[in-house]
Amino acid sequence: MNSPYQILGVTERASDTEIKQAYLQLVKDNPPDRDQQRFRQIQQAYETIKDDDSRLRYALFHWPGIEFDELLGHAFKQEGVTKPMPADDFLKLLSTISIDKTLAKNFIKPS
Structure with a gap:
């Protein structure tokens, strides 16, 4: 199973801006009408690590x-x-x- 960081193609030290840019580029390259499952995976990854609070929650509770x-x-x-x-x-x-x-x-x- 890929981590949200791997799905978005960013490092664990990426800033909010870098994560958002990677997300937007992936959404542009993978629109929901082309591959809805991949699109959902990208959205879910972004929601999981989109800001400091989300990344902390992921770090603390995801094993x-x-x-x-x-x-x-x-x-x-x-x-x-x-x-x-x-x-x-x-x-x-x-x-x-x-x-x-x-x-x-x-x-x-x-x-």
């Missing part, structure tokens, strides 16, 4: 191959989860998330 609800189920030992994840393993998994400093500045406000 390829992991269903977030299943992860929460393991963490909180909800019913229906057959093998709860040990707390140490859950914390190790969470610690693998890397957040770009420019994105983190919007998330962590100085006191």
Whole structure:
């Protein structure tokens, strides 16, 4: 599965302007009447990373191959989860998330 960055052809450090320009060029090259599925994929990618808040949300909550609800189920030992994840393993998994400093500045406000 391609990330929104790969779909739009931009780096993870791209600015809002660069992302929007890439999106507009792709929409121009892939109009909905030509390939509606590709057009939707481009739109979805843009909505996912169009601004700092969206990119932070994507960085925090998107883990390829992991269903977030299943992860929460393991963490909180909800019913229906057959093998709860040990707390140490859950914390190790969470610690693998890397957040770009420019994105983190919007998330962590100085006191």
